[in-house]
Amino acid sequence: MTSYDQLLQVLRDEGHRLTPQRLIVLRVVAEGRQHMGVDEVFREAQSAYPFMDLATVYRTLRLFKQVGLVTEVAIGDRLHYELTHPDDRHHHMVCRVCHGAFNLSPHYLEEFNSTLVNEFGFIPDLDHFTIAGVCVNCRPQSPAEVGAGSEEFTLDEDPT
Amino acid sequence: MTSYDQLLQVLRDEGHRLTPQRLIVLRVVAEGRQHMGVDEVFREAQSAYPFMDLATVYRTLRLFKQVGLVTEVAIGDRLHYELTHPDDRHHHMVCRVCHGAFNLSPHYLEEFNSTLVNEFGFIPDLDHFTIAGVCVNCRPQSPAEVGAGSEEFTLDEDPT
DNA sequence: CAAGTATTTGCAACTCATTGCAAAAAGAAA
DNA sequence: TTTCTTTTTGCAATGAGTTGCAAATACTTG
The missing domain is CATH 1.10.10.10 (Winged helix-like DNA-binding domain superfamily/Winged helix DNA-binding domain)
Structure with missing residues (x-):
């Protein structure tokens, strides 16, 4: 099958x-x-x-x-x-500039989820979550960073 | 003025x-x-x-x-x-069932914000954030909770 | 205060997404 | 296979929100 x-x-x-x-x-x-x-x-x-x-x-x-x-x-x-x-559930960070979508492990939302449930009794819809923002590559770099590249970060981009 | x-x-x-x-x-x-x-x-x-x-x-x-x-x-x-x-910035938890909007202090997102910035160099748009879900009042109660009310939680609902 | 120009408005057309409804078709039962 | 019931489809209409464009108007400068 x-x-x-x-x-x-x-x-x-x-x-x-x-x-x-x-x-x-x-x-x-x-x-x-x-x-x-x-x-x-x-x-x-x-x-x-x-x-x-x-x-x-x-x-x-x-x-x-x-x-x-x-x-x-x-x-x-x-x-x-x-x-x-099912074996690779993940949320997304979507870049407002380049529209790239990057995976985010559910682990990063676990604490946020518990906090809302425990403190407010509010059960957030976190089955899948998308947060907008600006990714490393599109981020305006500080002068010190220019030319340094962005090897320090790991962005797991969805193949598009 | x-x-x-x-x-x-x-x-x-x-x-x-x-x-x-x-x-x-x-x-x-x-x-x-x-x-x-x-x-x-x-x-x-x-x-x-x-x-x-x-x-x-x-x-x-x-x-x-x-x-x-x-x-x-x-x-x-x-x-x-x-x-x-400006002196009362807050995010919102919006109930999918009753459509009520509840305030959420920015404090609850500070850690999430730093994590994304530090680990991925991703700068999330967290100026204002809305999370959908189900509020205490609309939440299906477990048998043990029935009749217990929801005094244990404080939901700061926007006057509507 | 009059004239110039860049922004803003009103309108109509348009986009993305949803919905009501009659006709079509999937699956269950005979 | 045929019939029946219920779901699903296609289409057209609708709803929320955006946009192109010409006319109107807020602000600037003389």
Whole structure:
């Protein structure tokens, strides 16, 4: 049983129907690069199935997100999606300047999460979290740093 | 010099023109309750200045946000704005169920901020931060908690 | 205070995303 | 396989927010 079939089983198990549209969107996202924009998913899906409708792509991605098959990442002000890798869950730091997305281990949010729960009884949605900002490469460097490069930092960028 | 005039000075100092539309939007936000929706701002502004256009309200609020006069809060999926109180800066926890917005002291994000800067050289936008989730009152209670109330937590809700 | 210019407004068109609804189709049952 | 029920799709309309552009206007300078 392939990994792709396992994904389909997730849908079946929750009582969702396996329509050609869903199979295609799933395949596009599974085979595509990290965090694809909705329009990209739409174009690729449409080339495999010309009757594909944009609304269906939106609905399908939302469904996939609900059942955990994909992860939603807000890049700029557009929504992107990537296949969820259960063994490599991570959050994202998205650079406001270059729009690059960098992975962030869930470990960095554990304490924040406990604090909100313990102090306020507030349960934050931290299934997937995206924080915007400016990455090392786009950061205005202080004079002392100019020419020093940024070898001191490790940014695990999503291949795009 | 009133506080209102100080706000106007901020605009003037940055070279922005003081149009009637801007004066009115500023007054509406300054006198309004916490985090008003754009449509509310629009309605109130329109009653003071019938020619007010919705696009102008959007542009004006965006400008005010840029210069720091107002803070943008995403509640549900709509944007809300509140006057920035420099002596009471805070982030928000927004409940996905009741849509209530609760204040969160910047102190709770200091460590997270330093971690990202120190470990990744990533400078997160933490001027204002909104985290979605479920608040104590809307949280499904465990059997042991039923009837116990939520006196153990202090949620500082924005008056709405 | 009049003239000049750069910004801002109002309007309409547009984008991204969602939704109502009738028609189509998936899966279950016979 | 045929029928039935429920979900899903395609389409068109809607909603929130943004944008291009010509007309209007706030501010600057003489």
